[in-house]
Amino acid sequence: MKPASRKIVIIGGGVAGLCAGVYAQASGYQVEVLEQGSVPGGLATSWKRAGYTFETCLHWLVGSSPDGALGAQWREVCDLDKLTFVYPQEFQRLETEDGRALRIYSHVDQLEAEFLRESPRDAEEIRAFASAIRGLADFPMEALNEAWPRKGLALLRLIPKLPLLQHWASMSAAEYGKRFEHELIRRFIVDGATSGMSVIALVFMFAWMSRKNAGYPIGGSKAVVRLIVERFRALGGTLRLMAKADEILVENNVAVGVRLADGETIHADWVISAADGHATIYDLLGGKYRDEAIDQFYEKQQVFPSYLQVSIGVAQDLSAEPGLLSRCVTEPLRLDPETVLHDVPLRIFHYDPTFAPPGKTAVTAFLPTYNYAYWLDLERSDPKRYVAEKQRVAEAVIATLDRRMPGIRERIETIDVSTPASVVRFTGNWKGSMEGFLPTPGTDFGTRRQTLPGLGRFRMVGQWVQPGGGLPSGLMTARAAIRAICRDDHVPFVPKSASGVDQAA
Template identity: 55%
Template structure:
């Protein structure tokens, strides 16, 4: 490493921190990433229980299509072409308790025909919805453009779509669903916590799926995180796990380093926080550089909820089942004293052979909740009751799964429950949020500033500066931040240098 290279500390080794580190190394910075947890990834994680791997985050990765600009950006941080993507023929199935079913297909012709067959009385709304998906399926993401020429070209391409983008970003998924009479179609748009995001997010998701630009990578989030972490190591970056940053050190309104939980102080020319936004602003920096805009954001924006994840190792082959099943419930399912759900979804990882032995399947069920205090309190104060509550939730989920696929209960050989207390412990995200800020009618598509007012040599990246979150938000904000640092330091931004990247499938560095 060049001894006179500017030193950069990155707080947090989620996707955003790792991407920032790779970009910065490519531009010649001496990079150290500090991660409080024992492994990198943050929310982009999975874990092993017995013979099964349970994925928390990755269901689709935007940019899987080599023709998409996002694909080119992923190539800058790891060798995405080594990943194997899968594209299901049936994206989702919505089911009622009386055997009624609705298939959501990525093929838009087939989707339109299926929706019209199922709910002919909703024809006008169905046609409008599919038209919206079709229109946006070739619409570029505004924030992806690199140089000003490209930005102008993207702007011109976006122009005809602006009224549609505006309309769809100003209505929640739940409210949009109410335009339909059919209960399964309404169920597709969701209800409650998970449906408070702008329907634009769902329309874009379906558009990308239909373009084969949001495939699932075999190996899930670990395949992506492991490959980026290896690339960082290969480029000479340092990743320290189990290193919790407790303070960002500031002198004369300029960051000079960080202090860890054990008192160790590390000096740096730049500090980039890729950690939770609230912790960064209000704890690591003691709330000294909030500014009016961010204070308003943290007072009024709505984060994604937290979640419980019930994971099941099932000794069954589900290759004939749809991998994503949403079940509408006639009687709400109680997750905790403040949370009752009218629908729950199962992911059957029948498309990932690395997650279970042949003939067996890893199944997950994510249950959104905002009652983080309840779970954190139980886990700290009453471990016995905490375990009992986890068991109760698991039993309820297994009961519903058994009703979806009769007899499957007998084939379950592993049960694992992660709660919001787990999410907070492993990621420190504010309120255990699963994805940062919800993309709502209030936030629109506008990203937040990467800087804090009055503080020099400090930047923020990740899901808390880009409403809607997701892995792409980590890469896009990291790229912007490093570009900005380079400009300020008079260093050439060189995202394509040192393109050598080791094998994605090899897993984490030691």
């Protein structure tokens, strides 16, 4: 059977689902992507309020460099050259309310120099951290998802780096942060809700930024999603919105299609789930295709926290401020009964002119919490109190901003607050998580099993099969899944860039 006569149905129109759709359609399959929301993108989204755009996902895109292997993969699913990338010199600034500040630069050389200037007593640890960033700057993360023998060759090249990888992957951020005497350096590394994350994630982040391979695309996540959708539709793919999957249809332990919430049945030769991993396994498939390893992983592996986002439209040019300003507050912010925050991170989007009218600025505060159940229950059981709690949190953020920039309260034109309940309602992500599984010490950074035990002609893609999450996990797992499907169907997998140039598969 030729691939053109075979159909693939993909559940979820986020980045992973759309990338899988591009790869499958380019390989000759007929593809239908089902997205439950009114717009594609899933967690990769933003929204407009009173002339302002508020981003909730993308702060940098790994693979933005035109020279890297991951960048080449992005160019297989969209014309990345249509995007304009921004590379801020200062990644973040931490400030206390008594006037102390720590500048955190994007490039390792400036980062090291600033940290040494601020804390000579931490010189040994600072130099070791900078050395690790330089040592892993050319680490080919995308090679971990390649097929053999290419994966094997990549691993052979990585053998000299294995001791470095093992050392930094074995420590959590909380553990590593204790090594520093300087309070603000320690606070930056520990980073609250994600302190259980392996510190190697921080090393990689600075490695990518130092090589200008993690730029921010003007227009944010929707600009990236728009380009992938354009590519998918140009190849002949079908994207259906407001199409919520209710069940994955199975016959003789083979996935044969999807039943939608409205009762419509869609048959296919392959089913790919780019939806929430927990919902896929335990709801759409009724928990029939799992084993002890899967149950244990979902039961014990830590996920990224959920979050509240306070979004503020300010009638003021804030271009003199850092793009990310973390205020270490004297009076902690009680987010909910189980969550107290000592830092309020303010992302000031002056570097994206599409997010606000001239002379004005979109500002967001991203506030993590693991107490997602509180917000879900409150929204359902006491809507008035739910609104009041959102207003209380917004007021605390505005007060923090106003103490830093006196008088700015009077220039606020719009306020919007989303909660874990918003995340669950719009994306269905398990526990309202901002991504997927947290890459804790000992976690394999490569793609986990994309199949389920006993179920044929089925694949999973996205952040629930690759700890660490982010847009690159959607791209890489989608590529790996379609490559495996092509192999099973004896179909050539030769992806092409958006400009039509063949890429090595």
